[in-house]
């Protein structure tokens with residue numbers, strides 16, 4: 001497989017060896033790090049084995065898991081399973097996959113009793129925790145949780161860890177019911193292991209090792225760079241054009257000056273103007289390219305300053321950073337056509353007039369905009385006219401509209417709950433300010449949990465909790481165990497509904513959820529209050545308007 005890929009790229013063509021433009025390590029590096037993202041089969045195999053281990057770990061009652069446990073780790077956890085000499089090929093392979101899991105897994109904190117404080121990885125994007133005071137090795141995370149309040153013991157945490165670590169710990173949401181600790185795969189959105197995310201995780205790992213072994217170390221703004229490569233690959237344009245753009249950014253297009261650099265006896269002169277042909281020159285600054293760009297800029301109004309070029313990659317990144325999706329598409333299509341026109345001349349074809357190239361680009365762009373940017377605007381317009389109103393619950397039921405708002409510096413969130421009966425009459429309102437969390441999805445999940453626990457606290461029966469966060473509602477309604485960073489809260493809500501089954505959950509659009517939204521935004525003002533008699537001034541109008549007469 002590897003041979004096939006390398007032959008395709010390097011191999012032999014017309015009896016001559018093809019040029020090695022980039023190394024194998026580069027080609028198989030993930031796209032996020034600026035490469036083509038070809039597959040390394042060895043790592044891919046390990047990622048597949050990791051999937052089998054993940055199954056053993058998350059479906060321990062399966063027949064296969066039970067058989068293996070009986071044979072290899074009867075008296076211990078899968079993590080501590082040994083690899084005896086007599087073990088089968090399958091088991092040895094699984095142990096290879098386990099190594100990958102160990103590197104990538106993170107524990108989600110439920111009650112903290114299964115996680116070893118210093119031996120397990122339980123803080124996302126972080127290495128193992130190193131306490132600043134000596135702590136016993138076998139201590140579990142439960143030690144840091146205050147039994148009475150069920151919250152983190154902040155004083156204890158601040159004594160045991162550095163400020164940075166303490167802050168990270170305090171930002172982990174805790175369960176308010178009895179939720180067990182569980183392993184999660186933080187490299188996928190759902191927290192569930194997939195071969196694709198595992199492979200990509202290992203590739204990035206191996207790339208960093210390769211870079212530091214070559215003395216190139218890690219780039220300080222790697223995160224930023226990785227974001228920009230992702231941006232490049234996400235441009236809405238045909239893949240061949242994006243590959244060309246990628247080669248342009250990497251300066252590995254066979255321009256005159258590149259060929260000369262590689263000692264190929266060819267001219268480094270531009271076929272149009274006779275100047276040195278660098279990648280900048282060929283695509284951007286040559287008078288020929290300039291003419292095309294001028295027409296395209298006039299037609300589509302894209303903003304790209306061509307005069308200042310520190311490095312082609314930086315220039316491209318700067319442009320993409322400030323460009324809209326449409327601009328990025330126009331740019332990619334134009335650059336590709338300029339390069340193609342230049343190649344045609346090199347292959348002995350007649351020179352195409354810049355205006356003709358610009359015309360081709362325009363037609364192509366119009367087609368691309370039509371097909372790649374299909375927007376649901378027509379649907380949106382329709383619903384704009386039918387003004388959605390608050391939707392009442394069935395007769396005899398209550399509705400709790402719930403919403404969350406997040407604030408930065410310091411991170412905090414607001415919860416707004418508005419309780420009404422089926423006529424829309426005001427019953428109660430609750431507003432709460434919660435410190436430390438500012439992740440929107442997490443905030444929505446915490447707000448829903450508050451609404452469900454509110455109905456239990458005040459012994460409300462037959463309640464519809466209405467939220468405008470479809471993602472979290474789907475997670476709560478799903479039978480799958482959610483392992484994402486809101487997983488613990490999702491499990492909490494499931495447990496609470498189990499205890500009080502007359503509570504149901506529904507999704508409403510934002511415009512049906514106005515009162516709760518306004519309230520959540522005011523959490524900084526109201527802090528922590530519950531009103532029962534009269535609605536607060538700030539949402540009185542909304543409640544009046546939405547009331548059914």
Ligand SMILES: [Zn+2]
Pocket residue numbers: 270271272273274275281286287288
């Ligand atoms: Zn030129």
